Amino acid sequence: MHPPLPRTGRLGLDARMTAPPAPPGLADIQAAAMALAGLAVRTPLLPCPALSARLDARVFVKAETLQRTGSFKVRGAYTLLARLPPAVRARGVVAHSSGNHAQGVADAARHFGVPAAIVMPSDAPPPKIAGTRARGAEVILYDRAQGDRLAIAEALAAERGAVLVPPFDHPDIIAGQGTAGLEVVEDLDRLGLSPDIVLVPTSGGGLLAGTCLGLGALVPEARIHPVEPEGYDDTARSLAAGRRVRLGATPPSLCDALLLPEPGALTFPVNAARAAEGLVVSEESVRRALAHAERELKLVVEPGGAVGLAALLAGRVAVSGRTVVVLLTGGNVAPALLAEILRTQTDTEPS
Amino acid sequence: MHPPLPRTGRLGLDARMTAPPAPPGLADIQAAAMALAGLAVRTPLLPCPALSARLDARVFVKAETLQRTGSFKVRGAYTLLARLPPAVRARGVVAHSSGNHAQGVADAARHFGVPAAIVMPSDAPPPKIAGTRARGAEVILYDRAQGDRLAIAEALAAERGAVLVPPFDHPDIIAGQGTAGLEVVEDLDRLGLSPDIVLVPTSGGGLLAGTCLGLGALVPEARIHPVEPEGYDDTARSLAAGRRVRLGATPPSLCDALLLPEPGALTFPVNAARAAEGLVVSEESVRRALAHAERELKLVVEPGGAVGLAALLAGRVAVSGRTVVVLLTGGNVAPALLAEILRTQTDTEPS
Numbered sequence: 001m002h003p004p005l006p007r008t009g010r011l012g013l014d015a016r017m018t019a020p021p022a023p024p025g026l027a028d029i030q031a032a033a034m035a036l037a038g039l040a041v042r043t044p045l046l047p048c049p050a051l052s053a054r055l056d057a058r059v060f061v062k063a064e065t066l067q068r069t070g071s072f073k074v075r076g077a078y079t080l081l082a083r084l085p086p087a088v089r090a091r092g093v094v095a096h097s098s099g100n101h102a103q104g105v106a107d108a109a110r111h112f113g114v115p116a117a118i119v120m121p122s123d124a125p126p127p128k129i130a131g132t133r134a135r136g137a138e139v140i141l142y143d144r145a146q147g148d149r150l151a152i153a154e155a156l157a158a159e160r161g162a163v164l165v166p167p168f169d170h171p172d173i174i175a176g177q178g179t180a181g182l183e184v185v186e187d188l189d190r191l192g193l194s195p196d197i198v199l200v201p202t203s204g205g206g207l208l209a210g211t212c213l214g215l216g217a218l219v220p221e222a223r224i225h226p227v228e229p230e231g232y233d234d235t236a237r238s239l240a241a242g243r244r245v246r247l248g249a250t251p252p253s254l255c256d257a258l259l260l261p262e263p264g265a266l267t268f269p270v271n272a273a274r275a276a277e278g279l280v281v282s283e284e285s286v287r288r289a290l291a292h293a294e295r296e297l298k299l300v301v302e303p304g305g306a307v308g309l310a311a312l313l314a315g316r317v318a319v320s321g322r323t324v325v326v327l328l329t330g331g332n333v334a335p336a337l338l339a340e341i342l343r344t345q346t347d348t349e350p351s
Numbered sequence: 352m353h354p355p356l357p358r359t360g361r362l363g364l365d366a367r368m369t370a371p372p373a374p375p376g377l378a379d380i381q382a383a384a385m386a387l388a389g390l391a392v393r394t395p396l397l398p399c400p401a402l403s404a405r406l407d408a409r410v411f412v413k414a415e416t417l418q419r420t421g422s423f424k425v426r427g428a429y430t431l432l433a434r435l436p437p438a439v440r441a442r443g444v445v446a447h448s449s450g451n452h453a454q455g456v457a458d459a460a461r462h463f464g465v466p467a468a469i470v471m472p473s474d475a476p477p478p479k480i481a482g483t484r485a486r487g488a489e490v491i492l493y494d495r496a497q498g499d500r501l502a503i504a505e506a507l508a509a510e511r512g513a514v515l516v517p518p519f520d521h522p523d524i525i526a527g528q529g530t531a532g533l534e535v536v537e538d539l540d541r542l543g544l545s546p547d548i549v550l551v552p553t554s555g556g557g558l559l560a561g562t563c564l565g566l567g568a569l570v571p572e573a574r575i576h577p578v579e580p581e582g583y584d585d586t587a588r589s590l591a592a593g594r595r596v597r598l599g600a601t602p603p604s605l606c607d608a609l610l611l612p613e614p615g616a617l618t619f620p621v622n623a624a625r626a627a628e629g630l631v632v633s634e635e636s637v638r639r640a641l642a643h644a645e646r647e648l649k650l651v652v653e654p655g656g657a658v659g660l661a662a663l664l665a666g667r668v669a670v671s672g673r674t675v676v677v678l679l680t681g682g683n684v685a686p687a688l689l690a691e692i693l694r695t696q697t698d699t700e701p702s
């Protein structure tokens with residue numbers, strides 16, 4: 001049902017291998033969902049009455065902010081670790097991440113009782129570093145401007161004989177992230193609805209690929225849009241060009257979870273075959289989305305997790321008459337930043 | 352299944368009647384739950400891994416913050432309005448409330464297409480006043496220090512021939528609020544668990560009574576504690592005294608939703624017969640609870656909705672080894688207040 005883990009000697013997984021394995025199928029994502037029952041939170045699909053009225057649409061948010069560790073990333077991490085041969089898993093795991101994959105891997109490693117070492121940029125949000133450590137992982141900080149986190153993580157995995165858990169370019173990670181979309185389809189079906197438009201915050205493209213292969217297979221007519229912050233629109237550009245585009249210089253951004261310059265090698269072909277065009281949102285619209293989520297939805301959302309909501313609020317996609325699902329992918333925002341946004345975003349939108 | 356509505360001529364319901372009707376039974380709460388399906392949000396029961404580890408307990412929150420209008424109050428309001436004879440309901444409804452019952456009644460009235468007029472204190476949190484107006488209700492402000500909101504509401508109902516919707520002392524309101532507890536029992540049962548301890552933010556006692564009569568009937572061994580803020584511990588005192596105690600002078604409080612000086616006439620006998628002792632929390636612990644909810648649970652909670660969580664964080668009840676459910680009853684906090692709390696509550700608790 002799932003391909004054997006590619007391994008290269010003591011390195012465990014080799015994320016740089018030139019022939020990536022095949023992406024998962026629908027049945028594989030469904031199997032991941034069954035294995036996650038009782039481990040991951042079955043997060044709620046919440047109606048948004050104010051936004052629905054304003055946009056003349058049926059708007060729902062999938063609140064992965066309420067997932068274990070505050071983001072969807074545990075889905076992929078649990079799935080990959082659960083599928084490791086126990087003797088391999090026992091050697092421990094290594095990952096690199098700005099914070100959400102870090103916490104997901106740390107949480108999964110603690111569940112299976114194996115050591116985790118996570119390479120994180122030193123400017124990652126403090127709650128993400130603290131949350132990774134609180135889950136028992138060893139955190140190795142590096143300078144985002146200078147270090148190569150993949151190289152650091154690979155060296156660490158080689159040194160320890162541990163398994164490198166990639167953030168998106170692995171079939172088990174994609175299968176795990178795809179389980180969120182299956183829950184969306186199930187929950188809407190109970191209401192007699194089906195998703196017309198799905199907005200997916202996108203960085204490396206693992207959640208997007210899982211959504212395309214799961215939800216997208218179940219609902220062929222659904223339009224699945226990646227959403228990215230300004231300056232990090234590599235997926236939008238790549239989809240438009242029909243090939244992976246790597247960005248050059250990138251600006252600072254609030255959206256610390258979405259700062260990769262290039263789509264994944266395994267995820268991009270999946271997304272190119274199935275996703276709708278990429279949407280791009282401004283920093284200001286992300287701030288408005290955080291304030292909207294607090295005021296109207298009573299949810300704490302981090303900047304990178306709110307880009308889908310920002311796209312909707314900014315009118316980036318026509319939704320009138322449609323059933324729209326916004327994935328709120330993470331809630332790990334520094335309290336001081338949220339406080340600053342709540343203080344300054346004083347415009348009350350019509351509700 | 353439910354008692355006929357007491358009415359006094361053009362007054363509609365008379366909340367001051369001397370012989371209150373009987374409280375609802377379990378079957379009546381179950382009927383209310385069936386009628387609410389598809390109208391109210393089936394709010395999630397969320398695990399709290401950090402708090403569970405710290406307290407050596409299985410801690411869950413029932414996130415009524417994610418309910419329509421941001422509080423549990425829609426449950427009672429919909430239930431009462433749904434059971435009104437259509438010809439009576441068509442005359443419109445009147446209520447008095449500091450904000451959550453206000454929004455619940457406004458939302459239910461809009462659903463049934465009837466006019467609503469709500470009497471609110473002029474110092475109610477701005478989001479609650481805005482949220483009530485946004486739902487199409489007419490808002491009549493009064494001075495909390497001087498006005499008698501019940502008298503104002505009664506006069507208004509008489510003048511308009513409208514139905515007065517009481518905030519807690521009515522069997523249909525109690526039945527509606529009790530539906531949240533039934534969901535808790537169902538959701539825990541799926542996990543093979545049963546509630547040992549339930550913490551219920553309490554003011555007039557409608558939610559507490561509904562929880563006692565619903566959840567409390569299904570799980571006789573559950574300890575159901577009311578929780579109140581310092582200075583508004585009328586239920587704790589009344590339970591200890593075995594009779595309704597009315598407080599004298601009351602201090603200012605952050606917990607705008609819990610500022611009544613006396614338990615309800617209909618609710619108190621129910622609660623005296625079934626509830627465990629009342630817990631009382633400080634203003635400082637409420638502020639810590641709001642910050643904890645933001646950081647660890649990614650939920651926006653208002654002060655009055657967070658007193659149960661505050662009691663748990665402050666160690667007001669022994670929970671080791673137990674399954675504990677905290678009702679988070681509302682999330683309608685002014686963004687400026689939340690921002691101030693997030694800025695000042697900088698102590699990072701162990702998680």
